[in-house]
Amino acid sequence: MIRTFNLSGVIITSFLVMTSIAAADERYTPIQNEMVSKECGACHMAFQPQMLPKRSWEMIMDRLSDHFGEDASLDHETSAEIRSYLVANAADGSWWSGKFMRGVKDHMTPLRITEMPYWVREHNEEVPARAWKDPKVKSKANCLACHAQANRGNYDDD
């Protein structure tokens, strides 16, 4: 009887430990499409598509000629390949929506990862305002300024 109790205690404890490790895990599948890495990565770190919903990537790819104030237009063939990769790997790209979908309302189509509720919460809690003003940071889109391995999908260093 006591033995059974202990065993279930161990199981419960290890379950709790595992979930807390999972919650601290900020790893994303690195981009596995060369065209996406090359073209998106020409001006900024190529962001992992798991950080925006499908509808956001669609809208971004529809508006490349005015991409946050830059002309980022691509030929049709290239943009079609990039679009399909981004959509297939989006935050809501599989049957199970990733954590980046938390707090995203159905009517919202965020175009910046930095507007995603999950991103905002993670950074508001931990990043002081002065850090964003550091000239080495330059932009909130510059993940690599703080996350040295962000381009490999590893944001654990927070």
Place this chain on the structure above:
Amino acid sequence: MNFLQKFKCLRFGVAALLLGISTGVTTSAYANSQLSIIEGYATESKQHDQAFKAFSTERGRLLFSVPHATGKPKTPSCTSCHTKSPLNVGITRAGKEIAPMAISKTPDRYSTVKKVEKWFRRNCKSVLGRTCTSLEKGDFLTFMMSQ
């Protein structure tokens, strides 16, 4: 000179020759495609203007350096991102480094027509608010090849 010395001498000569050939080949591989891109713009320029003679390093330098302010507000000039000298590493608005524009620093630049055209299309629109003419493109490349 004994046999061993002769052999060393010969070996050095062959190595130097091979080195010369290999560097010659790699440089000219880029140089050929770079020159043919510029020639393409020269042909277009002649079609637009019969009086066209040659591209100008000086006009290219001006195009690169002066503030145009006819495009997007945050990029009035090429130098907004590429810095004042083409020899320097630039930085995009999103904080990513841009390899120097000068051919002496980034020898494989301007070697594929598709990539050259993509960046002229984007950046002429961002900086000038319009497409660039073939004369401007040729001048720009001629300036960068001189750097």
